[in-house]
Amino acid sequence: MKMPTQEGRKRYRPNGIYKGPFTNDESFWEVCTCLPECPDPCQGQCGCQACATAYEDSLYFEGLNGTRF
Numbered sequence: 001m002k003m004p005t006q007e008g009r010k011r012y013r014p015n016g017i018y019k020g021p022f023t024n025d026e027s028f029w030e031v032c033t034c035l036p037e038c039p040d041p042c043q044g045q046c047g048c049q050a051c052a053t054a055y056e057d058s059l060y061f062e063g064l065n066g067t068r069f
């Protein structure tokens with residue numbers, strides 16, 4: 001597994017890992033490699049897998065919440 005950056009640790013406390021909705025499955029965990037100059041929220045445009053995944057997840061859940069029957 002990659003090492004999170006200092007900034008990553010601040011964004012995903014305490015250890016810089018975004019666990020998403022699959023908290024129990026380590027294969028889905030992503031390490032945040034953001035730098036301080038990254039936008040906040042970061043959408044993964046810096047190459048950070050954690051933020052890219054977090055952004056996708058937020059879109060997914062937003063989509064779910066926005067759907068009313």
Ligand SMILES: [Zn+2]
Nearest residue numbers: 032034048051
């Ligand atoms: Zn990140």
Ligand SMILES: [Zn+2]
Nearest residue numbers: 034038042046
């Ligand atoms: Zn970033």
